[in-house]
Amino acid sequence: xxxxTVKVVKSILANNDVVxxxxxxxxxxxxxxxxNLMASPGAGKTSLIIKTLExxxxxxxxxxxxxxxxxxxxxEKVLTAGAQDAVQxxxxxNCHLEANMIQTALESLxxxxxxLLFVENVGNLVCPTxxxxxxxxxxxxxxxAEGHDKPVKYPEIFxxxxxxxxxxxxxxELVDFDRSFFYDSLKALNPTVPVFEVSCRTGAGIxxxxxxxxxxxxxxx
Amino acid sequence: xxxxTVKVVKSILANNDVVxxxxxxxxxxxxxxxxNLMASPGAGKTSLIIKTLExxxxxxxxxxxxxxxxxxxxxEKVLTAGAQDAVQxxxxxNCHLEANMIQTALESLxxxxxxLLFVENVGNLVCPTxxxxxxxxxxxxxxxAEGHDKPVKYPEIFxxxxxxxxxxxxxxELVDFDRSFFYDSLKALNPTVPVFEVSCRTGAGIxxxxxxxxxxxxxxx
Numbered sequence: 001x002x003x004x005t006v007k008v009v010k011s012i013l014a015n016n017d018v019v020x021x022x023x024x025x026x027x028x029x030x031x032x033x034x035x036n037l038m039a040s041p042g043a044g045k046t047s048l049i050i051k052t053l054e055x056x057x058x059x060x061x062x063x064x065x066x067x068x069x070x071x072x073x074x075x076e077k078v079l080t081a082g083a084q085d086a087v088q089x090x091x092x093x094n095c096h097l098e099a100n101m102i103q104t105a106l107e108s109l110x111x112x113x114x115x116l117l118f119v120e121n122v123g124n125l126v127c128p129t130x131x132x133x134x135x136x137x138x139x140x141x142x143x144x145a146e147g148h149d150k151p152v153k154y155p156e157i158f159x160x161x162x163x164x165x166x167x168x169x170x171x172x173e174l175v176d177f178d179r180s181f182f183y184d185s186l187k188a189l190n191p192t193v194p195v196f197e198v199s200c201r202t203g204a205g206i207x208x209x210x211x212x213x214x215x216x217x218x219x220x221x
Numbered sequence: 222x223x224x225x226t227v228k229v230v231k232s233i234l235a236n237n238d239v240v241x242x243x244x245x246x247x248x249x250x251x252x253x254x255x256x257n258l259m260a261s262p263g264a265g266k267t268s269l270i271i272k273t274l275e276x277x278x279x280x281x282x283x284x285x286x287x288x289x290x291x292x293x294x295x296x297e298k299v300l301t302a303g304a305q306d307a308v309q310x311x312x313x314x315n316c317h318l319e320a321n322m323i324q325t326a327l328e329s330l331x332x333x334x335x336x337l338l339f340v341e342n343v344g345n346l347v348c349p350t351x352x353x354x355x356x357x358x359x360x361x362x363x364x365x366a367e368g369h370d371k372p373v374k375y376p377e378i379f380x381x382x383x384x385x386x387x388x389x390x391x392x393x394e395l396v397d398f399d400r401s402f403f404y405d406s407l408k409a410l411n412p413t414v415p416v417f418e419v420s421c422r423t424g425a426g427i428x429x430x431x432x433x434x435x436x437x438x439x440x441x442x
Contacts, residue, residue, distance in 0.1 A: 069377070124345055126345055146366075152292045152294060153291060153294070
């Protein structure tokens, strides 16, 4: 790859940052806290959204933007679970969401009717880290089934996240997940990041996680 | 993104295909069957390599190329488990392996001493599908913990794979994995692809999988 190629990549990213900043301002003006959910396929992004919707029912109006390569299974699920509004983005083959996709999705949401907006990124621990969307919070979900070594192998996503959710705690004993190893390597990358241990299957830890989002929103009316 | 950008991306991919073809010829001439292992983070790529190494001990000489964003944990593990030879590629931040990385890695392996070569791609269900490495077999590993809906959400990788391994079968009852849904959606994408159900934790299904690789190699002396 030559210098010319690098230049092109930089200009795409620069343009993305401009659109992300426009999205961010629009969300802040509307008083909507947007959370960019990033995780491997199957770590529990949609499940966490659904459980949080249930926990916040009647206390917050939650919108969802679903990003997937293909399909609309998740959007149907979150609407059934009580999302105020939801939009599906099909990326075609793109491995991450970009700011212009969010800009388009925001057109079809009534932001005045929302307090929180979950943006479910494409399942991928690598590429989404490079693309700002305009979110206020970056949330990384890891499931215990993926293994305790993931911060060592995918450092960037753990370093830049504002919140970490450790999901599938109901499996922690069954999958030889070494908590000390996980927390030591995470703290080396991101010393103060809050970690919520949850099980979307049993519901354990969900109230505390949902409460923290609500408090974040209440501090930004 | 303008037309100019698309042109650059195309030329990078075209160049990748040229190098991949050189790798492929070199491997075929040496009688080495190379397998490109693609999966989400934590699906069990390294565990499958380790279990297969154990199953094939004394019957096949197996090399490993480990691709990771960072770290060399896996290379140490596979050497301990009996790999004939192993090389670590650190991609820096790249979300997939490319043919030129494999070309460089092949320089440090004595191919005349190998029968099989596992190439462990970066954990990612999306980007590795676009980059040929010179492999004879593309293998996709899905773990039951990731969920039965993955072929619907990440169709490309399931469509192009020559072999599928469904790992973590020991968790299948605990994670509500719907086998019918999985097999129906997989068959719609790739009707004849062989699927091996295994548990790298218990060892179930590993002998059958290892045997299939050995047979493939024996058919290509």
